[in-house]
Amino acid sequence: MKAKNWLYPAIAALPFSLGLGLSHAATKAEPRATQKAEQKTAIPTLTAAEFDHARQIYFERCAGCHGVLRKGATGKALTPDITRARGTEYLKTFIKYGSPAGMPNWGTSGDLTDQEVDLMARYIQLDPPTPPEFSLADIEKSRKDILPVAKRPTQKMNPYNLDNLFSVTLRDAGEVALIDGDSKQIINIVKTGYAVHISRMSASGRYLYVIGRDARLDLIDLWLPKPDIVAEVKIGMEARSVETSKYKGYEDKYAVAGSYWPPQYVIMEGDTLKPLKVVSTRGMTVDNEYHPEPRVASIVASHYHPEFVINAKETGKILMVNYWH
Numbered sequence: 340m341k342a343k344n345w346l347y348p349a350i351a352a353l354p355f356s357l358g359l360g361l362s363h364a365a366t367k368a369e370p371r372a373t374q375k376a377e378q379k380t381a382i383p384t385l386t387a388a389e390f391d392h393a394r395q396i397y398f399e400r401c402a403g404c405h406g407v408l409r410k411g412a413t414g415k416a417l418t419p420d421i422t423r424a425r426g427t428e429y430l431k432t433f434i435k436y437g438s439p440a441g442m443p444n445w446g447t448s449g450d451l452t453d454q455e456v457d458l459m460a461r462y463i464q465l466d467p468p469t470p471p472e473f474s475l476a477d478i479e480k481s482r483k484d485i486l487p488v489a490k491r492p493t494q495k496m497n498p499y500n501l502d503n504l505f506s507v508t509l510r511d512a513g514e515v516a517l518i519d520g521d522s523k524q525i526i527n528i529v530k531t532g533y534a535v536h537i538s539r540m541s542a543s544g545r546y547l548y549v550i551g552r553d554a555r556l557d558l559i560d561l562w563l564p565k566p567d568i569v570a571e572v573k574i575g576m577e578a579r580s581v582e583t584s585k586y587k588g589y590e591d592k593y594a595v596a597g598s599y600w601p602p603q604y605v606i607m608e609g610d611t612l613k614p615l616k617v618v619s620t621r622g623m624t625v626d627n628e629y630h631p632e633p634r635v636a637s638i639v640a641s642h643y644h645p646e647f648v649i650n651a652k653e654t655g656k657i658l659m660v661n662y663w664h
């Protein structure tokens with residue numbers, strides 16, 4: 340995969356960003372203040388292995404609130420201009436203990452070790468690596484036709500009451516448990532993306548779509564003797580939403596998934612997940628400022644029109660997407 344490509348640029352870019360900012364602002368008349376300011380601007384160095392580990396932790400634990408580019412979302416911006424001024428000690432304390440305003444206490448909760456807290460405090464002082472884009476061709480390349488349409492059943496092959504079926508996210512395991520609501524028995528546990536964000540039923544009730552935070556989308560056929568994954572695709576690096584066409588005549592025909600990174604949504608064939616169209620959400624906010632990372636949040640399908648209602652967070656826009664053609 341391309342994921343490794345965004346490892347080195349930040350390290351390579353490091354020496355060039357030294358010396359900017361605070362150290363210049365300090366005056367000669369205050370030697371102690373100068374020393375303090377310089378201490379804060381000393382940029383930490385990370386080995387390639389540390390960088391890779393930190394990048395993974397940031398993606399799994401921090402990006403959802405602070406943004407992949409660290410420009411801030413639910414959490415504050417964590418760009419180097421801010422984090423270097425804060426200094427390593429402040430950052431370590433904040434990451435370890437959290438804050439009542441919504442920052443989790445990663446250290447005291449036991450989620451991160453002291454070494455990892457220290458690593459993250461240093462990592463967020465480096466320039467954020469820009470993750471790769473994910474084109475229609477990349478999406479198609481990632482697609483797996485696990486059980487092609489022609490080999491799928493033409494009627495329901497199991498006794499389960501699909502109106503009373505639960506898809507339960509097993510977060511860190513990267514799985515969902517399909518549970519029969521009538522008997523409370525587990526029907527199957529299937530391997531999905533990491534920390535599945537939502538499970539959505541298709542209009543007919545035959546298909547179940549589950550999307551992980553890592554943007555892996557799985558299509559589960561509930562008509563199989565033992566419901567299981569029949570198609571899979573990766574739609575980006577980080578995602579939260581999936582929906583399927585619900586208008587009369589378009590039941591199960593299209594699927595749409597929205598990603599946080601890259602900031603875009605993709606429309607796919609409902610039963611194969613073959614990508615048909617990718618649309619970027621980058622652009623102007625409602626206040627007319629450019630935003631490079633407007634994350635796609637919830638997507639809802641209209642039952643009254645051939646439309647998806649797609650919400651883009653940072654631009655503050657609600658998009659009505661017609662799938663008539």
Ligand code: HEC
Nearest residue numbers: 400401404413414415430433434438440441442443445459
């Ligand atoms: C659930 C959302 C959430 C997650 C996940 C999250 N943060 Fe935060 N973070 C916040 C919020 C909200 C604030 C602002 C809190 C405040 O001002 O008291 C914040 C503040 C911070 C600050 C202080 C910034 C400043 O300028 O004072 C740092 C550093 C930070 N987060 C690092 C991290 C790291 C590293 C991770 C991942 C290990 C992470 N955060 C994960 C919500 C989150």
